[in-house]
Amino acid sequence: MSDAVTRADRLAAVRGFILDRFLFSDDPSLLPDDQSLIEAGILDSMGALELIEFLEERFGVRIRDADVTPGALESVHRIVELVEARLAVDDG
Amino acid sequence: MAELAATAHLERLLAIDPDAEADRIAAWIRAQVRGLRRRGVVIGVSGGVDSAVTAALAARAVGVDRVFALLMPERESDPASTERGLEVVRRFGLAHAIVDITAPLEALGAYAARDAAIAEVVPGYGPGWRSKVVTRGPESGGFGQLALVTEDPNGHRREVRLDSRTQRAIVAATNCKQRVRKLVEYQHAERLHHAVAGTPNLLEYELGFFVRGGDGLADLKPIAHLYKSQVYRLAEALGVPASVRRARPSTDTYTLPQGQDEFHFVLDHRRLDLLLAGLRAGFSDAALLAATGLDPDRLAFLKDDIARKRALARELDRPALVPPPSSQAPGVGPSGRGPDRCDRTRDAPAGG
Numbered sequence: 001m002s003d004a005v006t007r008a009d010r011l012a013a014v015r016g017f018i019l020d021r022f023l024f025s026d027d028p029s030l031l032p033d034d035q036s037l038i039e040a041g042i043l044d045s046m047g048a049l050e051l052i053e054f055l056e057e058r059f060g061v062r063i064r065d066a067d068v069t070p071g072a073l074e075s076v077h078r079i080v081e082l083v084e085a086r087l088a089v090d091d092g
Numbered sequence: 093m094a095e096l097a098a099t100a101h102l103e104r105l106l107a108i109d110p111d112a113e114a115d116r117i118a119a120w121i122r123a124q125v126r127g128l129r130r131r132g133v134v135i136g137v138s139g140g141v142d143s144a145v146t147a148a149l150a151a152r153a154v155g156v157d158r159v160f161a162l163l164m165p166e167r168e169s170d171p172a173s174t175e176r177g178l179e180v181v182r183r184f185g186l187a188h189a190i191v192d193i194t195a196p197l198e199a200l201g202a203y204a205a206r207d208a209a210i211a212e213v214v215p216g217y218g219p220g221w222r223s224k225v226v227t228r229g230p231e232s233g234g235f236g237q238l239a240l241v242t243e244d245p246n247g248h249r250r251e252v253r254l255d256s257r258t259q260r261a262i263v264a265a266t267n268c269k270q271r272v273r274k275l276v277e278y279q280h281a282e283r284l285h286h287a288v289a290g291t292p293n294l295l296e297y298e299l300g301f302f303v304r305g306g307d308g309l310a311d312l313k314p315i316a317h318l319y320k321s322q323v324y325r326l327a328e329a330l331g332v333p334a335s336v337r338r339a340r341p342s343t344d345t346y347t348l349p350q351g352q353d354e355f356h357f358v359l360d361h362r363r364l365d366l367l368l369a370g371l372r373a374g375f376s377d378a379a380l381l382a383a384t385g386l387d388p389d390r391l392a393f394l395k396d397d398i399a400r401k402r403a404l405a406r407e408l409d410r411p412a413l414v415p416p417p418s419s420q421a422p423g424v425g426p427s428g429r430g431p432d433r434c435d436r437t438r439d440a441p442a443g444g
Contacts (some may be wrong), residue, residue, distance in 0.1 A: 044400070049237055049256045065228065065253065068237065070396065 010080045016067070017054050018076065022047060033076040048073055055079070061086040098370075098379035105369045108322045110329035114149060117314050121153035121289070124312045130287040132158030134280050136273055136307075137188070138344065139163075141177035141313060141327050141336055143291040148330040149314055150289055151184050160284055166197055166272045168347050172339075179333040191282070193272045202268035209261035210240065213252050220245035221356035224346035225262060227358055228253075238263075243348055269345055270306025287311040293323050295364055299398065301406030308408055319369065320361040359394060367394060 011033055019025050022042050038044040043051070051073065052063045061083055074080045125133060133150040137143045150159045163177045174190070174215050181188040197203060211217040221244055228239045234271070243249045254262070274288075281288045290310025291303055298314040300307035315323055320341075327337050341361065343350050363384045370380045381391055 041403075044404070045237060045257060046259075049259070053256060065237070 007080065007084075008046055010083060011076060013058055014055075014079050014083075017051070017058075021050065021054075031076065034043050035076070036074055037076075038074060040072050043073060044085065051079070059083050059087065060088060093266055096382075101373070101379075101384045102366050102370055102375075104322055106319055106365060108325050110322075110325045113318075114152060114324075114326055114330060117149050118153040121150055121312065121314050124246075125154055125287050128287050128311060129283055130281075130311075132284060132286040133289050134160045134162065134277050134284065134286045135289045136277050136293065137161045137180050137186075138291075139170075139173035139180070139336065140339065140344075141323055141332060142212035142293050142296075143177075144180045144332040145323050145327050145330060145337045146289050146291040146314055147180060147186060148184055148187045148327075148332060151186060152317075152330075157186045157187070158286075158349065159185045159186050160280055160286060161185075162273075162277055162280060163188060163190045164193050164276055166192065166269060167188070167194040167203075168345075170342070170344050173342075173344050175316065176333070176336050176339060179335060183333055184333065188243055191276050193269070193276065196275075197268055198444065200268055200272070202265045205281045206262050208244065209258050209265070213254065213258050214242045214250070216244070217242060222347035224348035224350040225254075225266075226350070227249075230282075241348060266345055267303045267306055270303040274306050274309050279320045281311075289314055290316075292316050294319050295332060295361060295368065298368065298405055299401040300408050302408065304408045319365040337412050358397065367391075368398070371395070371398065 015031055015033065016026070017030060018037070019031055021027065023030055048068055052068055055061060056063055063082070063086060067082060071078070073079055084087070121133070132154055135143060135147045135150060137147055147159060147161055161181045163174055163181070165174045176305055198236055207217065217223070221242055223240060223242045225238050226241055239251050240254050240255050240262070241249060241251045277288050280286070288311045289315040290307065292307070292313055293315055294317055296302055297313060318326070324337060340351060363386070366384050367380060370383055375383070377388070377391060382386060384391070386394065
């Protein structure tokens with residue numbers, strides 16, 4: 001159960017950051033977890049960089065340059081998967 | 093489509109009759125300047141091939157005595173650029189002025205702001221060092237991020253990834269160069285009642301390689317429809333000095349030599365011409381691969397990169413956004429519920 005809570009917390013944190021920084025809002029209905037951030041025109045290269053800085057600080061992970069791809073940052077869901085993959089590496 | 097046929101087709105798309113095209117553009121410039129009710133054309137001449145061709149076309153359009161060229165070096169410009177610019181104005185007999193923009197850039201704090209930002213990420217950076225910004229990422233499928241290359245007074249180079257704040261500080265300070273040059277161009281354009289000609293080629297115009305309010309600002313852009321290889325064809329036909337035609341395309345903006353391909357385009361202009369022409373003509377991936385010699389992974393990444401840069405170019409070039417009249421959209425105005433994301437794509441031009 002604790003894993004599910006942790007995943008939900010991470011989703012909320014990432015969603016909250018994107019809503020606040022890029023959409024000037026706190027309304028989660030604007031940003032479903034599988035919404036494409038690229039297709040919606042929310043994320044560009046500067047946004048990607050700011051997002052990575054947030055993830056590194058918030059979750060204490062190191063995101064490699066090679067991870068910063070449109071696919072890996074496609075949606076809130078994919079971003080959290082990236083964070084969890086990096087957390088698993090760090091734990092290992 | 094057979095590979096050879098694809099390549100031949102692309103070469104036909106890029107083929108140009110330089111004399112006929114020069115006449116066509118000159119007639120177009122003449123009509124635009126007449127329509128704008130101006131008396132001539134002001135052009136910033138950088139020493140590069142694009143501004144040289146634009147200047148020659150303007151002279152053909154309205155006469156050499158109605159073209160005013162501006163050479164605007166600053167303390168970090170390559171002296172060879174100014175020399176080549178002077179060759180251009182002499183070759184075409186253009187009235188010109190050399191306006192050194194170092195003092196206004198110093199007054200704006202542009203150099204100091206940039207150097208302070210760099211020193212935060214490269215300890216010890218200061219007088220005697222040189223630097224440039226390069227693009228990293230799209231080759232390997234990444235988003236395309238900027239990195240900073242520095243060289244200390246002993247010639248030792250290092251490269252650091254730029255955080256978002258430092259990146260913005262460096263770019264904002266550096267873009268002052270293009271914006272101050274545009275200010276000078278409009279000062280002279282108003283004094284002479286001339287129009288300002290911008291000098292982007294198709295690659296720069298379509299992929300957003302310009303500064304909003306800087307070199308992106310102009311009354312007309314006479315070669316924005318020409319691929320770089322076509323600009324070179326025109327340069328030769330118009331008699332642009334060989335030194336200009338042979339110079340490597342450079343931004344001449346950072347203190348270390350910086351090619352346009354390492355800053356913005358991430359591909360040499362010859363293959364970028366082929367790739368863009370093929371994409372515009374609706375070529376299949378197989379045909380694009382055959383024509384450009386790229387490998388499939390790189391082609392896929394470049395196509396994504398081009399799509400992003402086209403979107404960037406539209407944002408950089410669009411007029412200021414204004415709200416609709418309140419009577420037109422009752423209840424849809426600012427409501428405090430945050431932005432409607434659909435607005436971000438509403439004004440995308442067709443066919444982009």
